[in-house]
Amino acid sequence: MCEPKRRWLQKDEKRVQVGFYAFQRFYKLSAGHKKDKTYEEFVKSSFYNAFVKFGSFVNNVRPLYPDKYIDYVVTSNVKLDHWCRDEMYEKYAVELIRKEGVETALERSIQTMQKWAEENNSVFNHYFFYASTNRITWDIKDGKISPWLVLNSKAGQEALNKFSDEQLGLLNYVLDPQHWAMRFKRNPKDLQLVKDVIQQAKL
Numbered sequence: 001m002c003e004p005k006r007r008w009l010q011k012d013e014k015r016v017q018v019g020f021y022a023f024q025r026f027y028k029l030s031a032g033h034k035k036d037k038t039y040e041e042f043v044k045s046s047f048y049n050a051f052v053k054f055g056s057f058v059n060n061v062r063p064l065y066p067d068k069y070i071d072y073v074v075t076s077n078v079k080l081d082h083w084c085r086d087e088m089y090e091k092y093a094v095e096l097i098r099k100e101g102v103e104t105a106l107e108r109s110i111q112t113m114q115k116w117a118e119e120n121n122s123v124f125n126h127y128f129f130y131a132s133t134n135r136i137t138w139d140i141k142d143g144k145i146s147p148w149l150v151l152n153s154k155a156g157q158e159a160l161n162k163f164s165d166e167q168l169g170l171l172n173y174v175l176d177p178q179h180w181a182m183r184f185k186r187n188p189k190d191l192q193l194v195k196d197v198i199q200q201a202k203l
Contacts, residue, residue: 004043004044007043007048008043010052011039014059015055015056015058015059016052017055018054018055018058018059018066018070019042019048019051019052019054019056020042020055022054022055022058022073022074023037023045023047023051024036025070026080029071029074029075030074030075047080050080050081051080054073054080054083054084057083061089061142063089063092063093063142064093064096064108064142064143064144065096068096069089069092072092073088076088093141093142093143094173094174096143097174098183102148102187102190102193105148105149106146106148106149106193106194108143108144108146109144109145109148109149110124112127112139112144113125116135124201125155125202127155128153128155128156128158128203129155129159133159133162133163133164133167136159136163137163137170140171140174140175141170141171141174143174147175147180148190149194149197149203151175151180152184152194152195152198153198153203154203156203160175
C-alpha cells in the first residue's frame with residue numbers, strides 16, 4: 001500500500017485526528033494562516049508522521065485541557081520533535097495548577113477520586129487511604145489531584161507521609177511548600193472553601 005493511501009485510511013484514528021488538529025493549530029498560531037489546513041494538505045505534509053506521533057503522546061498522557069496543551073506546545077518555540085517529551089507536559093501542568101481557580105481544581109480532584117472509587121468498587125473519600133501511593137503520586141503530578149486538597153486535608157497529609165523519597169522528589173515542583181503557603185495566605189476565602197469541602201467530604 002502506498003504511503004498517501006495508508007494515511008487516508010488512517011484518517012479516523014484518534015492519534016491521527018489529534019495530530020491533524022495540532023497541525024492546523026500550528027499553521028494558524030505560528031504561521032498566521034487564517035484558513036484551516038485541509039486533511040489533504042496534512043497527508044502531503046513532510047511533518048505528517050511527527051504530528052501523528054504527537055497525537056499518540058496526547059492520547060497516552062491525557063493532558064488537562066488537551067486543546068490548551070496543544071496551543072501551549074505550538075506557541076512554545078520548542079521544536080516539533082521535542083513536543084513528546086515528558087518534561088514539556090510537566091512544565092505545562094505545573095504552570096496550569098499554579099494559576100487555575102480553586103473551584104476548578106477541587107472539581108477535578110473530586111472527579112478523579114470518584115473515578116478511582118468506580119474502578120475499585122469503593123467510595124471517593126477512601127482514595128487517600130486505599131489508592132496506591134504510585135496512583136496518588138501520578139494523579140498529583142499530572143494535576144488530577146490538586147495541592148489545595150492534598151495539603152489542607154488530614155487524609156492527604158497522611159498519604160504523603162507514606163510516600164518514598166523518590167515519589168516525594170517527583171512532586172517537588174507541584175507541591176512547592178513556599179508557593180502554596182503564600183497562595184493559601186493570600187486567598188483566605190478560597191482556603192475556607194477548600195476546608196468546607198474537606199469537612200463535607202470527611203477527608
